[in-house]
Structure formats: structure tokens, C-alpha cells
Amino acid sequence: MRHFNYTLTPTRINNAKPKAQPYKLTDGGGLFVLVHPGGSKAWRFQYVFAGKRRSVLIGSYPEISVADARDRHAEYRAMVEQGSDPAAHKQADDAERKLRASQGADDRQFKGFSLTWLDERLGSKSEGYRAQMRSLLERFVWPDIGSKALVDVKPAHVLAIIEKRRGTPNTAENVRVLIQQVYNYAIQKLLVETNPALALRGVIAVPKAEHHRHLSESELGAFWRAVGKQGAHPSTTAAVKLLMYSMSRKVEVLRAKWSEIDTDKAQWDIPPERMKSRRPHRVYLSTQALEVLEVQRALTGDLEYVFPSAFRANVPMADATLNHLFKRLDFGVPEFSPHGTRGTAATLLREHGFSRDVVELLLAHTERSQTAASYHHHELEAERRRALQYLADEIDRHAAISAAGNVVNIKTKTA
Known part of the structure; x- marks a missing residue:
């Protein structure tokens, strides 16, 4: 992919005033912020696919930061290079999200809320990172507490999950931190008042990262x-x-x-x-x-x-x-x-x-x-x-x- 200089800064975006008609603040490579008459601002990516000019919504600013927008921009540019349409990809994601909602995913249960967390808190992260987090939930967390109500999950339940992974301490700690992050968001949403994973910090000793030997x-x-x-x-x-x-x-x-x-x-x-x-x-x-x-x-x-x-x-x-x-x-x-x-x-x-x-x-x-x-x-x-x-x-x-x-x-x- 062609490399270029991005131009926007948070200060410039924050200082942009609404006008009678929507207008663009160009960042580079087809990435821009669209400033609406009402004052809201949204990241979009404009590109050419199959000979036609198209654009796809990345998300609202400042909910989607400059760095996150550029990360998503790089992913979408790679899709175009590889012959995939980012807009069609996003439509498929949105359809899956709506289907999940129509099937009655219950945010009061751990699994339902953790899916909401994936959508809302990790929406600006890369596809690969979201897939990694979902995989941890599917393999290590949902089988044990996925059907439990958020308020019913206790430190003992989280301890049982991470104890199963004691043989792989890095994985155990990653799972504990993941549960902690889900509950941090649940607290912000006023769904629970305590975090059952927080008290277990340090229960599994994680070995210090090894510094790789380099050669003289x-x-x-x-x-x-x-x-x-x-x-x-x-x-x-x-x-x-x-x-x-x-x-x-x-x-x-x-x-x-x-x-x-x-x-x-x-x-x-x-x-x-x-x-x-x-x-x-x-x-x-x-x-x-x-x-x-x-x-x-x-x-x-x-x-x-x-x-x-x-x-x-x-x-x-x-x-x-x-x-x-x-x-x-x-x-x-x-x-x-x-x-x-x-x-x-x-x-x-x-x-x-x-x-x-x-x-x-x-x-x-x-x-x-x-x-x-x-x-x-x-x-x-x-x-x-x-x-x-x-x-x-x-x-x-x-x-x-x-x-x-x-x-x-x-x-x-x-x-």
C-alpha cells in the first residue's frame, strides 16, 4: 500500500465549527472527518472499489480517537488492496449484531453483556484483536459463567476459571484481566457494583518477561x-x-x-x-x-x-x-x-x-x-x-x- 502523511490533529478537529452544510476535514489516503451542521463529527473512509467511489463509516469522534481511526483506516485500505469491500464487510457485521440482538442476548447475563462489551468497547480495535478476545471468552470463560447473571458471579467462580489455567500462567492472567475489563464496563453501565476479578490480581504468579539475548x-x-x-x-x-x-x-x-x-x-x-x-x-x-x-x-x-x-x-x-x-x-x-x-x-x-x-x-x-x-x-x-x-x-x-x-x-x- 502507498504510504502518506496524515494531517489531522485532535486540536484541529476539536476546533472545527459546524457550518450550514456538512464538510470534510481530510486526514489522508481517503480518511476524513465529516463535520455535520448539528456539530457532530464522524470518521469516514472514501475509496474506489470495482470502479465505483464508495465510503464507509468508521465511527463518531471523539469516541473513535485519531489513533483508532487510523488503525481502522489501515485495515480497510488493506481490504480494498485484497479485493474486499469494507462497506460490505461492515454491513455484514452490523447484520450479525442485529441478529444477535433479535435473538434476545441478555445483558444481565455474563455472556450477553460480554458480547456487548466486545461491540461497544472494542469496536474501534482491529478484527484480529477482537477475535482473540472472543476466543478467550469462548474457550475459558463462557463455559463456566456465560449463563450466570452478572450479579451472581463471585470471586470464587473467577478463581476456579483461572486455577484451571495455572499451568499456563500468562493465559490465566489474560483471562482474569479480560473478566475484570468486562466488569469494569458493567460497573460503568450501573449493572453491578463490584468486580469479582479485581481481588484475584496476583493469585497466579506470572513469570517475568524474558529479555532475548542479543549477539556481540x-x-x-x-x-x-x-x-x-x-x-x-x-x-x-x-x-x-x-x-x-x-x-x-x-x-x-x-x-x-x-x-x-x-x-x-x-x-x-x-x-x-x-x-x-x-x-x-x-x-x-x-x-x-x-x-x-x-x-x-x-x-x-x-x-x-x-x-x-x-x-x-x-x-x-x-x-x-x-x-x-x-x-x-x-x-x-x-x-x-x-x-x-x-x-x-x-x-x-x-x-x-x-x-x-x-x-x-x-x-x-x-x-x-x-x-x-x-x-x-x-x-x-x-x-x-x-x-x-x-x-x-x-x-x-x-x-x-x-x-x-x-x-x-x-x-x-x-x-
Whole structure:
């Protein structure tokens, strides 16, 4: 998808006064705020689909914030790129919601109200995030308390739910927090007065997040040589190299599609639904990355995925494939994981003078401050291209140094 600069700010929207006729405040890429004569303001997305100009309502401002509107805008743009009509998609969602209402979903019961919470509180969130939250409810919560009245759910019921998940503490805590959020909204709606999940905070000890080990520059050379000598499937080796060259996450690389890659422009556009930030991300491909992809295209260019499974060509390579390869690598650093490649690359670039803004963009981190977030809009293309090419060149240089040192050691032992 084409990248552009958004222009609206909350101050500008707040200061917009109503006129006799509706008028637009343009944000960019077809996204705009429509200011109505009565003073209400609504986000809409205008686009062309099947040769016709169409628009779809995103939601009211300020209920839908600037950031949330842009997230939804990115999703809708991706739908258009992939041949789906956002307006038709939204109509289907609305029809399902009305059907649920006509079937008598009872907001006084936990399941009925949690569905309302999904619609009203998560309406501006991504489809993927809402699906994840609904899945947690369906699998772990509704079977136990879905039919109970909100006021009848006690801490003991919530405790029983999370105790079943004690073996997976992160999941247990996610479920507890989810129930807590549902009840926070029920309190705001004056349906209940207490939150049965709040008192259980800390009952399940969640292990501290592990910081992934990153490599020093000398270790990087040894790692790169070990990857080449492992004897793995060519596609697996290629995936590791693109992982390092692109500074992307494992899931983003393994699910890469040929339709996302433009080798003539030396860029790879990852759609928002596959990004952790739910925003589209562009990777500028170094010469070395293009060489990897050129070889890989000869192997898989007639398939959908750049790195398909060795067992089923129509699905991407499994995450475990890279995990197992990294565990087999013997280069002097135990427990080095695929995610550690991002920290390795980021540290190298920062130590060699590249700015924090450029590195954060390469990592596709979401900035919370509006000032820092502006960098995400003008993209810093030249600096990002230079950084990724520098990274690839440094990898080659350290691999060559490692190889030369290994030759010297062999000769010394022989002598």
C-alpha cells in the first residue's frame, strides 16, 4: 500500500465549527472527518472499489480517537488492496449484531453483556484483536459463567476459571484481566457494583518477561557462519537470513507472500493484519536481501508464500522450524532465539551512529508520543534504506572476519 502523511490533529478537529452544510476535514489516503451542521463529527473512509467511489463509516469522534481511526483506516485500505469491500464487510457485521440482538442476548447475563462489551468497547480495535478476545471468552470463560447473571458471579467462580489455567500462567492472567475489563464496563453501565476479578490480581504468579539475548559483533559473525553450515533446508536458511536482514519478527517473515514484495523497488510491504502494531510496515530490501529472495523465487516463486512448509506447499513454514534450527546452532552462544536477531541488529545500528528514530521505525515499534509518532508518517525512507544496507554489509564483514579467524586457528593447531 502507498504510504502518506496524515494531517489531522485532535486540536484541529476539536476546533472545527459546524457550518450550514456538512464538510470534510481530510486526514489522508481517503480518511476524513465529516463535520455535520448539528456539530457532530464522524470518521469516514472514501475509496474506489470495482470502479465505483464508495465510503464507509468508521465511527463518531471523539469516541473513535485519531489513533483508532487510523488503525481502522489501515485495515480497510488493506481490504480494498485484497479485493474486499469494507462497506460490505461492515454491513455484514452490523447484520450479525442485529441478529444477535433479535435473538434476545441478555445483558444481565455474563455472556450477553460480554458480547456487548466486545461491540461497544472494542469496536474501534482491529478484527484480529477482537477475535482473540472472543476466543478467550469462548474457550475459558463462557463455559463456566456465560449463563450466570452478572450479579451472581463471585470471586470464587473467577478463581476456579483461572486455577484451571495455572499451568499456563500468562493465559490465566489474560483471562482474569479480560473478566475484570468486562466488569469494569458493567460497573460503568450501573449493572453491578463490584468486580469479582479485581481481588484475584496476583493469585497466579506470572513469570517475568524474558529479555532475548542479543549477539556481540564477533558473535554475529560466528552465528552467520553457523547458519550457512547447518545443512538445513534452503528455504529455512533463507528465512533466517531475511529475518536478520529485515529486522522483522519471525511471524512476519514466515508468512511473507510474493505479492507483498516488489524487487524492482527493493521493498516489502507487510499488511497491518500481520503486524503487532496493526499498522502497515515497509521493509526496504538491501542488496543481500534481494539476492536471498532471487534464489528463493526460483524455489517457490510459483507459490503464494515465500517460505512455504516443506510438507504442504499451500501453507507457510511453521514457527517451530526456525526455533528448532536455532536450538541446533553451535556457535558458542546457547539459548539464542529468532527474536534475538532484532535486538542484535538494533544494537549494532545504534552503536554505529544510527538514530533512535530510524531504529524504532525499522523495528516497527509504535510510538505513544505524538511528536515521536510523526516520524512514522514521513517514513525516513533514505535513512532506513541506508541503515538496512549498512546492517547487511556489517553482517558480511563480521562473517568474513570469523571465517578468517577460524582458518588461522586451524593452521595454528596443525603447526
